Amino acid sequence: MSQKSKVIIIGGGYGGLRTAAALQNQADVTIIDRNTYFHHKAAALRGLVAKGWEDRIYVDFADIGLNASFRQGEVTQVDPDARNVTLADGDVMGFDDLVIATGSTTVLPTETFGASGADARRKITEIMPDYAKAKRVIVVGDGPVGVEMAGEYRDLSPDIDITLVSSAAAPMTTVGNPKFSARVADLLKRQNIKRIGGKIVSEVGDTHVILSDGTRVDGDIVVQAVGITPNTDWIRSFAPDWLDARGQVRVDPDLSVVGQDRIFALGDCSDISEPKMLKMADVQGKYLGAAILARQAGDTPDPYERFTKKLTILPFGAKDGVALLPLGQEGKVVWRPLGRFLVVKRKGTHLLSNMFPSSYAASK
Numbered sequence: 001m002s003q004k005s006k007v008i009i010i011g012g013g014y015g016g017l018r019t020a021a022a023l024q025n026q027a028d029v030t031i032i033d034r035n036t037y038f039h040h041k042a043a044a045l046r047g048l049v050a051k052g053w054e055d056r057i058y059v060d061f062a063d064i065g066l067n068a069s070f071r072q073g074e075v076t077q078v079d080p081d082a083r084n085v086t087l088a089d090g091d092v093m094g095f096d097d098l099v100i101a102t103g104s105t106t107v108l109p110t111e112t113f114g115a116s117g118a119d120a121r122r123k124i125t126e127i128m129p130d131y132a133k134a135k136r137v138i139v140v141g142d143g144p145v146g147v148e149m150a151g152e153y154r155d156l157s158p159d160i161d162i163t164l165v166s167s168a169a170a171p172m173t174t175v176g177n178p179k180f181s182a183r184v185a186d187l188l189k190r191q192n193i194k195r196i197g198g199k200i201v202s203e204v205g206d207t208h209v210i211l212s213d214g215t216r217v218d219g220d221i222v223v224q225a226v227g228i229t230p231n232t233d234w235i236r237s238f239a240p241d242w243l244d245a246r247g248q249v250r251v252d253p254d255l256s257v258v259g260q261d262r263i264f265a266l267g268d269c270s271d272i273s274e275p276k277m278l279k280m281a282d283v284q285g286k287y288l289g290a291a292i293l294a295r296q297a298g299d300t301p302d303p304y305e306r307f308t309k310k311l312t313i314l315p316f317g318a319k320d321g322v323a324l325l326p327l328g329q330e331g332k333v334v335w336r337p338l339g340r341f342l343v344v345k346r347k348g349t350h351l352l353s354n355m356f357p358s359s360y361a362a363s364k
């Protein structure tokens, strides 16, 4: 009987685990992650202000039911010729194929809870009351994370004073559909969210921000919902040429790292020109799992087909939201009541915790 090939996946987020799920019955898969748990980021903002979400946000890898080994640690070195990785504790692990899926980090507090799942679940419940009791909330950034944060606060109480501050002229401009931005602006007005647009934030404190024109906005709490940093610093010391100017891993159309044939990257840490969203990491993971198996069978997989349409399901708390469906190149903003219904049903109530991480489990 032929031996299963060894695949190491560095990073057990949405992209890494979907790749593992696609490979699990046909390859010997090991996931290396600095934490011992999967972080379901899509539900994290609700967990910051509402009770009872911690078990759905931080799920121990051991409880996911994947047919894969898990190793906690950080990789410090990849040797493409010897086909092995070295971990910070000195362990060396060999691979046939390697997947880099170390994702990205924001400055949100939900990402600062350390390596243990039990600690992460405890820590979010400890800080939650401080977030939930705020009566004046400042959210910096009005991309999806900022708007969703405002929605979670509005669900807590109609009386909370919520201000969104953004350098953009309109909310959700990164989606690139002005009608969608206008619909989100309507929703914010209807939900009594103040929006200060077109102003760069020059200073952020724990309870205030100062804008580029000198205006000071005070609150009880400030949530920064801006920007992501790819988790790729660990690569810089041994393969700086794998990274682009933004620190993203450069990949070819088949998701192999430039110049490498059996090392791949996907998701938020890669330079794949798609929105940095879990949906994309998930689709890339499915593709990559199948592509690795095809290569092992001696086939040449087709290149990864990028998603070029516009799709956004934007919840605003558990009861409201706006949907942009991928119809035509620009996408179609769904009629308000139907859009709200769709968003609430597809995402708002459960925040995808009905699918992640349970959909990675090996079928029984």
Ligand SMILES: Cc1cc2nc3c(=O)[nH]c(=O)nc-3n(C[C@H](O)[C@H](O)[C@H](O)COP(=O)(O)OP(=O)(O)OC[C@H]3O[C@@H](n4cnc5c(N)ncnc54)[C@H](O)[C@@H]3O)c2cc1C
Binding pocket: 010, 011, 012, 013, 014, 015, 016, 032, 033, 034, 035, 037, 038, 039, 041, 042, 043, 044, 045, 073, 074, 075, 101, 102, 103, 104, 105, 106, 108, 145, 231, 234, 266, 267, 268, 269, 276, 277, 278, 279, 280, 281
């Ligand atoms: C608050 C929030 C809400 C979001 N909500 C949505 C949403 O509703 N819908 C949507 O489509 N997208 C959403 N996103 C974006 C989405 O979460 C990301 O696009 C997605 O997480 C990318 O998946 P990934 O697998 O590339 O990386 P990640 O999910 O970031 O996973 C990376 C993994 O690698 C591990 N890791 C990192 N560095 C190392 C290292 N050096 N060594 C070992 N392990 C390492 C991490 O611990 C982590 O487990 C949200 C993001 C945030 C921050």
